[in-house]
Amino acid sequence: MLLAPNVLAFQAQHGSLTVTYVDPRDRQQLGAVFKAWDAAARDLKALGLSPPAKVRIEAAGNAADFQARTGEPVNIAASTQGTVIRTQRLSALAARGLLPTTIRHEAFHTAQPAGIPRWLAEGLARTFSGEGKADPRTPTGLEGVADARLDAKLLERDPTQLNAAYREVTVRAAKLVRARGWKGALKW
Numbered sequence: 001m002l003l004a005p006n007v008l009a010f011q012a013q014h015g016s017l018t019v020t021y022v023d024p025r026d027r028q029q030l031g032a033v034f035k036a037w038d039a040a041a042r043d044l045k046a047l048g049l050s051p052p053a054k055v056r057i058e059a060a061g062n063a064a065d066f067q068a069r070t071g072e073p074v075n076i077a078a079s080t081q082g083t084v085i086r087t088q089r090l091s092a093l094a095a096r097g098l099l100p101t102t103i104r105h106e107a108f109h110t111a112q113p114a115g116i117p118r119w120l121a122e123g124l125a126r127t128f129s130g131e132g133k134a135d136p137r138t139p140t141g142l143e144g145v146a147d148a149r150l151d152a153k154l155l156e157r158d159p160t161q162l163n164a165a166y167r168e169v170t171v172r173a174a175k176l177v178r179a180r181g182w183k184g185a186l187k188w
């Protein structure tokens, strides 16, 4: 029995980015992570944003490890706090086709302006990452819900509402970007 499977972590460095991972197979995904990160950093700069000088991506060894590290439900891909991005196992994200968009989404969170409301931060992160493009175009059922209430819904993590809440904030953020441009939307 392994008492502390996370003690042995691997580490890789790419410019200002450090990646740690537990599963040795995740090494095969490092190239994709670095590529997505570099593209995100370049695109963020074009919007007048810049990721912090040093960022660490910590890939969990498995879904339970991710849950233990973040307190998030297992169906969440990643979670960012300050300059640390915690993700599911990189190979698991890659197998589901989620690795590049997850890196882009979390890169946005590391660079987003301080003080923007949660709903807007999530909506802009999903617009920036391209996740919004894959959303169904059907109504979310939350069209009449106030922005502040959507903030609460995102925090509550109610599995029956979370998807719709993410979709709804993305619709609103994308609309704002269309109306005001990225720089206008970021000056909330």
Ligand SMILES: [Zn+2]
Binding pocket: 105, 109, 121, 122, 125
């Ligand atoms: Zn997010």
